[in-house]
């Protein structure tokens with residue numbers, strides 16, 4: 705054995721140095737990923753919306769625009785398409801301040817009434833009731849709900865439903881009346897419209913397919 709060089713694999717200093725390098729590189733990678741995530745989830749501005757600059761989370765004034773949901777061939781998933789046509793909520797275009805205030809009321813209401821107890825929002829919450837991430841885009845708000853609630857527009861029908869869900873049962877399970885006021889319901893509609901404009905990388909997967917299946921008597925909610 706004497707004079708024979710020990711293998712590098714048994715060298716303590718080799719392992720010490722490797723551990724230091726791996727820890728250092730992983731730290732740099734994590735810091736970079738943190739900043740990248742922060743940039744991706746930063747809410748856009750009204751100016752960016754006006755200029756058609758895409759942000760994953762658009763400014764609150766996105767509720768002044770028409771929001772569509774289309775299959776993106778390149779990405780292989782469904783993604784929101786915002787504008788360029790305007791479609792103001794309740795027929796009135798809101799300023800950035802007004803839109804932010806309405807959205808905030810909706811968010812607070814969703815928290816105080818605990819919608820997540822039963823529903824999923826952006827991947828969090830219960831599976832008892834329909835996923836609300838893209839609820840605004842559910843064609844039933846245009847097709848059947850206005851007639852059912854006696855309202856003219858999609859958003860008014862949604863307000864009527866949210867205030868009296870027990871009067872308009874649409875699925876096999878019924879949503880209880882949560883004592884939501886008209887103003888709170890309007891805030892919730894703004895909150896849901898804004899959420900539908902968020903680019904969630906196609907989540908919930910196959911939204912349009914699930915809706916179509918449901919409309920044609922599929923397996924959902926049976």
Ligand code: HEC
Nearest residue numbers: 814817818819821822833834839842873874875877878879
């Ligand atoms: C106790 C459980 C429960 C809670 C809490 C609840 N919901 Fe519901 N919700 C349901 C059920 C069940 C349905 C499906 C019944 C129906 O459509 O008649 C539903 C349906 C809905 C729909 C229609 C979804 C669609 O597109 O088909 C919307 C929108 C909605 N809820 C919004 C809300 C909001 C906003 C809140 C919080 C303020 C909330 N819900 C709280 C149980 C709940």
